[in-house]
Amino acid sequence: MADELYESFNELLPVASVVHIALGAMALILVHRTKDKEWNERFAGMLISWMMVMLGIQYVCSTIIDYRVDQLGNSDVSHFNTYDDIFYSAMSYGQGAMESAFHATIVILPLIYPYPLIQKQNAIRVCTVVILSISLILVPLDIFTEFSYRWVKGILMWSGYFIWIPVYLRFLFGEMLYEEKGARAISSATLLLLLAVYGQVYIFWLQDLTGAASIYFSRWEVEDLVPQTFLSSSIAMIMLALEGTTFLVIFFGEMWRSFRKGMGGLGLVVSLVFVVGVIWYILTLVNYDTAESCIQTICQPWNENFVDWYVFTYQVAKFLGVPLVFMFILLNYNMVDTDAEGSKMITRIMVLLLILVATSSLIEMIQIILPIPEMITSALFAAGVVVFIGWEERIMDQIITETSSAAESVKNLLGVSTISISEGEYRFFSMAMICLISYCLLIALLLDSMGIHE
């Protein structure tokens, strides 16, 4: 998309990078202070924190790329004269490298939380080696192939679909049919993890399931500087089916539960995603000619309102929804010890940062679309700040005190191996992640400076 045409497009990127890095760093401090939790809770907390940091760095690169695209042709402030220059630059390589590292990390999360499939003493060491090995191979390979195997790389993300969906169904049915105590804590944690990782793509569930979304992939084949290979785009078609099917599973699951036990917060969120998915399908049909124009005639720009809708659904879910849900999982499922010395303050800062940044960003974006004077939006923001400060204690207490432990429930319901992980192994994992991020950034800089694609 020629983003200079669309005011709201990528507007949230800078905010998202700051929020992800700040929350990831604070969550890491909290997780490292947490001592008396189950090993898989603590390790999942670390994985989530590092994933947030990786996403944050990836968004920093995306923000710089976006700025450079905006400045194309303006030689006073940029030495990038063409889009090719930007595509084959350190920032682009860095963005791809951080995405690869994120994929390599997320493949582990479903294996250990909420139901740990790996129940071995050496779990963290094995996971660390797996993440590093995948990243070491994937990062340069992705850059060498000019990111044309994006969806092949994306297979790593599928572990969540194949593990969390059976886990969700197992504990949902356990709760509904056999009234297993604590099963809801596991199914709700699983559902939240699914929403955190795939929430932004679930909003396309209907067009993914029916195959209507393939028109966008056709358009990208024409539009992209380096199009996806046949293998990569074919795998994307399977991914679409996975997204649509797994969303239907959680939607019907939550509706069933809501009919029996009343509508809860998660039921509402899933219903909202369902409706957004239906609207997206209709809008795809409405904009089908524009999407198809690249194949039939010549690429026509998207309708500006359609882009605004994309920003308010996909980009808000991706840039603000993901950290919000991950933070909620960390705090609500007792993965971090908020009572530890100094932790309460950090938790409080985390909650306020997340809510205030999200609110101000949304108000800013509404201002782009609706012609509301700045005075009014500033007043609205000020009112929001007052409300949040007033309610901060209550919000905090609600999140922290009304917690449930999914790991504890798994232990009680199914029983898990007793595994003791030394403090050194957690530190070793964090050191490995620091090395991984350094490796990603270094390789991006080196490959750019050597001009491998010139």
Add this chain to the structure above:
Amino acid sequence: MGNESEMEILDIIGEIFSIREANVAMSIAMALFLISSGSNLYSWTQTEYELARDAATDDQWLIEFNVSFSSTIHEETWQDEEKKVVEFYMDDFELPDGYLVGEIKVIVKPDSDSNGTTLDPIAQCDSIAANILNDGGLTAQWESEENELSGQDSSCEWIILSLQTYPGYDGEDFNSSAANEFQALLPWSEAGWGEGFLSVEVELDVNTVEELGPITQDDDEDITIEVEVSGFIASAMLIN
């Protein structure tokens, strides 16, 4: 606790699939996934991918122009040292539907008798200067090097002027690379060129031999201005 307490992976997976009803739901979801992915994959691999790649790959096209002409003639008498501007309205030229104005040719023809007749055998050719004026009245390629906007003659020859109206048009067929027929023809489908009015300025300077001419005193000239408008419609033929 030691390794003795570690559960085997098959037992762990077995726990996930320990509820029959959940397994049934899982099977239904799996069936739906297989149907949806099969359908998506089939249409993508069989048609959509190929179409998208075709759209992204340039082919060679032969661009051919079907040309149609429309002309008008203006006859008028110029007095010696008279300069006149004649305006031709482009709407008066009739071209078939869909044709675009490619170029305009202006032919200024002096009176055929001016180079001596039986009545006045030693009459001399008059000096005529003609210009196509860029006075903002016509949308055309005024800066084109192909243009011939001025001309003059004093040997009773026709003055031929030309103005390119459509960008790059010279009436010759040529090869072009484009992803599809639409894109190949896109440069040849811009409306708006050759609209308005054409101003042709003609100045006459009579050459006469007063003492020797037996009959006539030559102080004017009948000049004919013929304007020929070439309209075109382009078609593209795939070469490879």
